[in-house]
Amino acid sequence: GEDVEQSLFLSVREGDSSVINCTYTDSSSTYLYWYKQEPGAGLQLLTYIFSNMDMKQDQRLTVLLNKKDKHLSLRIADTQTGDSAIYFCAERANTGFQKLVFGTGTRLLVSP
Amino acid sequence: NAGVTQTPKFRVLKTGQSMTLLCAQDMNHEYMYWYRQDPGMGLRLIHYSVGEGTTAKGEVPDGYNVSRLKKQNFLLGLESAAPSQTSVYFCASSRMGQGASGANVLTFGAGSRLTVL
Numbered sequence: 001g002e003d004v005e006q007s008l009f010l011s012v013r014e015g016d017s018s019v020i021n022c023t024y025t026d027s028s029s030t031y032l033y034w035y036k037q038e039p040g041a042g043l044q045l046l047t048y049i050f051s052n053m054d055m056k057q058d059q060r061l062t063v064l065l066n067k068k069d070k071h072l073s074l075r076i077a078d079t080q081t082g083d084s085a086i087y088f089c090a091e092r093a094n095t096g097f098q099k100l101v102f103g104t105g106t107r108l109l110v111s112p
Numbered sequence: 113n114a115g116v117t118q119t120p121k122f123r124v125l126k127t128g129q130s131m132t133l134l135c136a137q138d139m140n141h142e143y144m145y146w147y148r149q150d151p152g153m154g155l156r157l158i159h160y161s162v163g164e165g166t167t168a169k170g171e172v173p174d175g176y177n178v179s180r181l182k183k184q185n186f187l188l189g190l191e192s193a194a195p196s197q198t199s200v201y202f203c204a205s206s207r208m209g210q211g212a213s214g215a216n217v218l219t220f221g222a223g224s225r226l227t228v229l
């Protein structure tokens with residue numbers, strides 16, 4: 001079955017880079033996603049990557065995908081206090097309903 | 113565009129009471145979902161719907177029922193609330209369907225916090 005794992009917590013200083021890691025189990029996943037949840041709000045899509053890509057860059061965000069190791073990472077350059085949030089990794093299953101399976105979320109705390 | 117709207121935002125229930133959470137989307141999305149979010153467990157899919165009049169079970173459906181009588185609305189019901197159902201509930205919708213190519217991007221509501229005493 002599908003399973004997505006993330007570390008629960010990451011703390012960085014403002015201006016540093018943040019790297020949030022994720023591992024998944026379904027090697028046939030077609031898309032992998034990063035969602036952001038700010039306090040008291042729903043999840044918002046940050047970015048996604050198709051499984052035949054190994055990198056995607058979008059302004060301060062860089063997504064790296066290692067299919068061999070089933071490892072996904074999100075790098076945030078020049079991290080700001082406004083980036084403090086919970087970040088969820090998700091994979092799109094390639095069987096049945098092709099539902100999204102979410103990780104537990106990584107809480108990013110950015111200190112001044 | 114409002115996107116996905118959930119009501120109510122907060123609710124406190126006593127064990128055994130019933131209630132319905134309402135989700136409405138104005139994006140003409142085919143697919144709708146109910147998730148629950150619990151600390152350290154991420155989001156777990158309760159039920160989903162692939163179109164008006166159809167519903168299906170997700171990972172954790174026990175104790176919940178759903179209905180999709182209109183395309184834009186997806187209702188989540190608790191017939192007899194239990195303390196284990198204390199959680200934050202999120203509704204989401206998406207355009208993409210099974211087997212479709214392209215990313216299946218979900219749009220989420222702001223959440224409904226339910227406490228069962």
